[in-house]
Amino acid sequence: MNDNAIIDSRTDQAGFFNAARAILGDKGLITDPDDIEPWLTDWRGRYHGKALALAQPANADELAGAVRLCAERAIPIVAQGGNSGMVGGATPDDSGTALLLSTRRMTDIAIDADAMTATCGAGAILQVLHEAAEAQDLRFPLSLGGKGSATVGGLVSTNAGGTQVLRHGVMRALVLGLEVVLADGSVLDMTSALKKDNRGFDLKQVFVGSEGTLGIVTRAVLKLSPAIAERRVAVVGLDSLHRARELLLHCDAALPDALEGFEVMPQSCIDAVKAYNPDTQDPLETRHAWYALLEFVADRAGAEMLGERVEETLFAALEKGLGDDAVIAANEAQAEAFWTIRETISPAEKAKGPAAQHDISVPVEKMPDFVEAATKRILADHPDHEVAAFGHLGDGNVHFHVIAPRGADAAEWGPATGKDISRFVYDFVTEWGGSISAEHGIGQDKRDVLHATHDPVALRTMQAIKQALDPQGILNPGKLI
């Protein structure tokens, strides 16, 4: 680069900053590297990037203006919500050419209690949405570990899952309307409150889960449910994952409107949680190969009968041999303690040392066989490793972690053995008709794996859509597609 080019680039940059500041105001454009720094690394510390600047528009109009400006200058844009994604999807690359665009100032939440909807700015925090809904005797039935930082825009863009999917579906199922700023800065308003509308292609679902590569979500209309009036949380000890699946079918048939969560964890995960947090109480007095964590809920109409119905259902399950022992939480504190075990598995497993983690799914009915077969194959090749498979059995989604031998060096193990293991897991799950990414998405983490394992027709079709909606390729380059 010669001196003139440097001067040009500086002038350009100053010109861009001036134009951006005119749109976003002083509060809306951060150029001080120290202030930007915290947002350039993903929360798990696995990806680090650079950015030209950080834009924080106050509303969709400002955001659209910033995108138009970037489109004119072909400046890449990386949208970011709570920066709590799992696949580096909101972290820019290290070229420093991209504008980091945070939605965190767009936090408005409007609850329509009659329509049972919440209209949220992209930056609204999940936990704040929960509280806003509860204040009106309603609830937003999607929750996950990062609820204190995850934003509505991020949840939509990553099609988030969580622990209530069994009954309420993933984020996709809860999005009624969407407003998206397209790559040229125009605003596509899909927030219509119409229940029936057959005016051409419905594009909402294309943007849900597109990780900021097709447009930037600025607003979402979300479906709410009646508030929970009563819940019952139970733990059942089981001798196999097959038995857990039968228990799930039993409970789902007996209490289809009440069964809201069905998580499974092996004894080794319970042990890891106890080692990590010695205050942890065993959920059952006896040890079992597997544990199922069940949550049943009822709104006001069904509250009175819930306890009795859950007791009957679990009693019948034990009678049928679908479990060796069971306990229903006696109170809210115990219910919370059961859930805390489940939620502590991730940090507890992390504390054991380096691991290859896989967020995968297979058709629900194949899950027990898959876990058994995959575990066997991995331990045959790596007998000193440990497999921890836990998660959302009801959704066919398991977090499949393979943990390196104690004392393994992460920097050495990860790129060699860890990578080999992941390659095997992704090929194996694809062979079983499953997905390499059940709920965490693709981002920069799984882009190569996606392209290596996915149906070429689907990839080609996605590429055609990407080219159609973002011909300059400025939206979140290097992610997903």
Next chain:
Amino acid sequence: MNDNAIIDSRTDQAGFFNAARAILGDKGLITDPDDIEPWLTDWRGRYHGKALALAQPANADELAGAVRLCAERAIPIVAQGGNSGMVGGATPDDSGTALLLSTRRMTDIAIDADAMTATCGAGAILQVLHEAAEAQDLRFPLSLGGKGSATVGGLVSTNAGGTQVLRHGVMRALVLGLEVVLADGSVLDMTSALKKDNRGFDLKQVFVGSEGTLGIVTRAVLKLSPAIAERRVAVVGLDSLHRARELLLHCDAALPDALEGFEVMPQSCIDAVKAYNPDTQDPLETRHAWYALLEFVADRAGAEMLGERVEETLFAALEKGLGDDAVIAANEAQAEAFWTIRETISPAEKAKGPAAQHDISVPVEKMPDFVEAATKRILADHPDHEVAAFGHLGDGNVHFHVIAPRGADAAEWGPATGKDISRFVYDFVTEWGGSISAEHGIGQDKRDVLHATHDPVALRTMQAIKQALDPQGILNPGKLI
């Protein structure tokens, strides 16, 4: 065109027929104009076209082969299911250049009772699907007048509605998986049975309702519900549509899991049905400005209590003044008779003479005001006309018919006054934040209206998607987009 061109075109046509027959077999390619003729007119007789030939592939492979052949020669393709659409979407234009592609031989239906799904070939008939589901104590909760001819492929491509949308949603909500043949003949398989799958853009919903302009649906995995064990059908007489809306809210709050249908009809529609079919019994002994037709259902678990709960709910509604008179059908025959009144409105209104019919929606809570305001405006300008607004109040979807004065000449009235009225209705509904097509789609019927009234950003985005997926423009040209 010179003689050589004619010979070329004949040779080309013969070559195309030979190549098509090699893929489709003798049974799969119909070239005799007499055999094609019945499929060239839409069932309402409003559109008539011509076709090069009629292809009837036996399966998705044959269908894909036929599309590849058309793609090589840039031959347009018009897909057709039961030919029972409302907007001429499956009728070719009159150039005679298009291949009419019928899915009617692809009729396979496989019910998975455990998973509560039906996997259907595009040509499976809705009524046959209903019966297949019922045989396994399940049901497919979407029904409409044309169920004896409507195909699954057509229902998906038009995102059909019907009378159970209030509880189960439109077709879009019932599609779990889809297989689509793209414009280049490649097969996009989106039938994965995974409950959670975040491998990039979810394209299923783009094809639902795209009327054969983006791809041809060959297979769909549909969501089933538990069979109905008990139902209650009621008619309530009301003094206004506002009161009907309040009654809807009351019933929906009291019996959210049971209320499945909520239709409204004015006295004039009942009178029209009685004139059309003199055997019709009045549903109530007294006359009312409006009638609501309500259907409540329960599966086995809720069957026992249903009757009592419905009685209590309707009794409370009358006490609150949300209705002037009510009757619950005493038996299935009476329930059917109530529904027959509703289903006879269309032919009965048609018998009155020429009418401008509009399948429109507005946000549910605005519906009563809209109908009142639109009726007033039309009668002010056309005092000798009659307005019949009836339909799915619970979905904000009303069939808004404006009937010409008795004795009006259809050929004269339709293109003049009728057209003016329709233009007013479409502009007025757009002004109210509504849709010019709630459930019937766009096809060739409403294409101009769509382009005149719809958001330019949405239209531009649809066009970009169309260009990306069908760059030659061979899929159902002249329809929708």
